[in-house]
Amino acid sequence: MINIGRYTSIITAVTLMLLTGCSTGNSAADGPPPSQTPAASSSPATAAGGGSVPAKSPSPQPAAPETSVAPAAAPSISPSAGSDSSHDILAARIAGMTLEQKIGQMLLAGIDGTKLDSEAKRMIAEDEIGGIILYKDNISSLKSMVSLINALKQSNSGNKVPLFMSVDQEGGKVSRMPEEYAAIPANSKVGIINQKKSAAEMGRLLAREVLSAGFNMNFAPVLDINSNPDNPVIGERSFGNNAELVSRLGIAEMNGIASEGAIPVIKHFPGHGDTSVDSHLELPVVNKSAAGLAKLEWLPFQAAVKEGADTVMVAHILYPQLDPDKPASLSAKIIGGLLREQMGFGGVVITDDLTMGAITDHYTLPAAAVDTVLAGSDILLIAHEYSNERKVRAALLESVRSGVIPESRIDESVYRILALKEKYKLTDKPVAVPDLTELNSDIKAWRKTLAK
Numbered sequence: 139m140i141n142i143g144r145y146t147s148i149i150t151a152v153t154l155m156l157l158t159g160c161s162t163g164n165s166a167a168d169g170p171p172p173s174q175t176p177a178a179s180s181s182p183a184t185a186a187g188g189g190s191v192p193a194k195s196p197s198p199q200p201a202a203p204e205t206s207v208a209p210a211a212a213p214s215i216s217p218s219a220g221s222d223s224s225h226d227i228l229a230a231r232i233a234g235m236t237l238e239q240k241i242g243q244m245l246l247a248g249i250d251g252t253k254l255d256s257e258a259k260r261m262i263a264e265d266e267i268g269g270i271i272l273y274k275d276n277i278s279s280l281k282s283m284v285s286l287i288n289a290l291k292q293s294n295s296g297n298k299v300p301l302f303m304s305v306d307q308e309g310g311k312v313s314r315m316p317e318e319y320a321a322i323p324a325n326s327k328v329g330i331i332n333q334k335k336s337a338a339e340m341g342r343l344l345a346r347e348v349l350s351a352g353f354n355m356n357f358a359p360v361l362d363i364n365s366n367p368d369n370p371v372i373g374e375r376s377f378g379n380n381a382e383l384v385s386r387l388g389i390a391e392m393n394g395i396a397s398e399g400a401i402p403v404i405k406h407f408p409g410h411g412d413t414s415v416d417s418h419l420e421l422p423v424v425n426k427s428a429a430g431l432a433k434l435e436w437l438p439f440q441a442a443v444k445e446g447a448d449t450v451m452v453a454h455i456l457y458p459q460l461d462p463d464k465p466a467s468l469s470a471k472i473i474g475g476l477l478r479e480q481m482g483f484g485g486v487v488i489t490d491d492l493t494m495g496a497i498t499d500h501y502t503l504p505a506a507a508v509d510t511v512l513a514g515s516d517i518l519l520i521a522h523e524y525s526n527e528r529k530v531r532a533a534l535l536e537s538v539r540s541g542v543i544p545e546s547r548i549d550e551s552v553y554r555i556l557a558l559k560e561k562y563k564l565t566d567k568p569v570a571v572p573d574l575t576e577l578n579s580d581i582k583a584w585r586k587t588l589a590k
Contacts, residue, residue, distance in 0.1 A: 341394020
């Protein structure tokens with residue numbers, strides 16, 4: 139196990155001192171200064187690939203007054219992530235990177251098939267993307283999965299920065315691992331038991347699963363509250379229908395994942411529990427006030443930030459009373475204002491998949507990419523089609539070169555990304571096909587505790 143430190147606003151403060159060109163008077167985690175950040179109702183420059191006004195946007199409603207959100211406490215950070223020498227090394231590395239290499243680090247892409255193809259190899263070797271996500275369609279067997287992951291890492295041999303190798307391994311119906319692994323039940327099963335130690339063990343087992351295959355990042359835990367029985371997306375993926383339960387068990391799972399050395403990603407901020415449509419297909423709308431959201435949906439995420447969450451995934455959900463023009467994943471008011479400033483999150487922000495219908499039905503992909511970076515996102519998830527990765531990359535490069543996105547804004551994200559990779563000591567070393575006997579035995583023993 140490794141001793142996991144916690145991201146804090148200290149990282150963003152040091153970033154301001156170390157990275158040249160950063161704006162004065164603004165935290166590095168807050169994005170560009172107000173003069174460079176377009177109002178939430180404005181559309182990005184057409185040079186970036188088209189306007190971003192939703193084609194099917196619901197009628198705007200007046201924004202509610204800001205509600206009070208307690209800032210996160212500043213937990214300590216580990217020497218490996220927080221020493222002066224480490225900061226100097228990261229700053230020097232960024233100074234020596236080309237713009238193309240920096241933009242590459244901000245892209246996390248999906249691939250086709252169960253074997254490394256020429257397009258995936260090119261995307262890694264030439265575009266130097268920062269990470270890969272594998273889905274069920276990429277995984278057929280244990281041996282095939284490990285072979286694919288090792289081949290992807292080998293394609294990155296010309297890059298000094300290792301890849302994020304990520305997967306959605308939640309348990310229950312969202313399980314990507316092949317049949318050789320013993321099944322892990324959904325969060326709802328753990329919620330019924332309502333024991334912190336059970337959730338912590340779940341996190342450790344999930345981490346052991348993904349690490350055994352060569353992954354290093356897991357898109358879990360789910361911190362959404364299952365408050366809407368008509369929700370087609372969350373359901374059993376949630377620990378339950380109240381904030382205290384989801385917060386306590388979700389944080390235990392998050393810490394369990396991190397304790398084994400895998401990167402946990404909490405999701406789906408600011409809360410996907412009270413939606414009635416699937417964001418894979420269309421844009422959900424949650425017409426709640428800030429005060430109402432602060433009493434329920436936000437609580438698990440706020441608690442996780444205080445606990446020291448490293449990484450947050452932001453959902454494609456429109457909150458008209460917070461930002462009538464842009465969904466959370468593209469909103470400076472929600473990412474930069476709520477998550478960064480009010481909640482005090484200084485870690486890595488990842489978008490949900492930008493190729494989902496919630497985005498592509500209302501925005502051009504290049505424009506959405508520019509919007510989300512201006513809003514404060516660090517990593518853009520592009521799960522499908524190699525051409526989409528190329529479009530996003532080209533849009534970000536053009537936007538920086540044309541001055542729409544300050545390069546200092548890119549530097550802030552790259553700093554956070556490199557710091558996260560350094561903190562978890564990521565490498566591209568291959569792994570052997572694992573013997574799962576002990577792990578599967580431990581999973582089955584844990585499952586028995588849930589039946590009692």
